Amino acid sequence: MSSVSVLLGDSYAKYRLKDKFLKWQCLVRQIMMREHLGKPTNSVMPEVFLGNKSENIGTIITIMNKLPMYSVIPEMLHMSRKTFDVAQRRSQALQYFSATYYQKPSQFSEILTATFQSRSQGANLITRASTCSLVFEAYAQRFELECTVEDLSDKNPLFISTLAHNRLFNPDLPADTRVLGVAPDWNASRSSP
Numbered sequence: 428m429s430s431v432s433v434l435l436g437d438s439y440a441k442y443r444l445k446d447k448f449l450k451w452q453c454l455v456r457q458i459m460m461r462e463h464l465g466k467p468t469n470s471v472m473p474e475v476f477l478g479n480k481s482e483n484i485g486t487i488i489t490i491m492n493k494l495p496m497y498s499v500i501p502e503m504l505h506m507s508r509k510t511f512d513v514a515q516r517r518s519q520a521l522q523y524f525s526a527t528y529y530q531k532p533s534q535f536s537e538i539l540t541a542t543f544q545s546r547s548q549g550a551n552l553i554t555r556a557s558t559c560s561l562v563f564e565a566y567a568q569r570f571e572l573e574c575t576v577e578d579l580s581d582k583n584p585l586f587i588s589t590l591a592h593n594r595l596f597n598p599d600l601p602a603d604t605r606v607l608g609v610a611p612d613w614n615a616s617r618s619s620p
Contacts (some may be wrong), residue, residue, distance in 0.1 A: 441613035449532040457529040470565035477556045489539040492588040497534040503591035520595035538610045540589040545603040573615035577608045
């Protein structure tokens with residue numbers, strides 16, 4: 428261990444894990460866009476555990492959103508409004524997200540988001556618990572993230588970005604869609620290898 432990591436202690440480990448996770452997520456999302464035509468894979472669909480981690484309530488599809496200073500919400504909204512042709516919109520979105528969108532992990536928020544129907548029992552369970560564990564496992568990599576959860580308001584930039592992104596692939600997303608924000612506690616989280 429370097430003298431820098433000894434001096435910085437938990438702070439160093441926290442940021443090292445955060446950076447490792449964001450780099451991995453950018454890579455797997457770019458692969459998903461390029462090789463799987465945007466279809467969510469296990470790499471972006473963690474298992475969700477509540478309570479003592481024995482209660483697995485299934486998987487969720489997570490979205491990575493750019494930090495406000497790198498926001499591309501106007502570009503995503505423009506793609507949505509440019510055409511009513513669903514196939515053409517999807518094709519443009521795939522081209523956009525396959526190119527340079529995921530090239531710079533430092534431009535992304537560490538808070539992941541996920542959409543749910545307005546009356547989703549799963550979303551209710553997660554928000555009632557207020558914390559959860561997300562387990563990502565793909566491509567010989569595993570991340571166990573201990574997270575706090577928040578039901579985002581429709582004014583929150585992460586809410587707006589998530590809907591703008593998802594509507595490129597699912598234009599029929601209901602207006603009353605819920606968006607949960609999931610913030611990892613990097614000191615309590617781990618990865619392997």
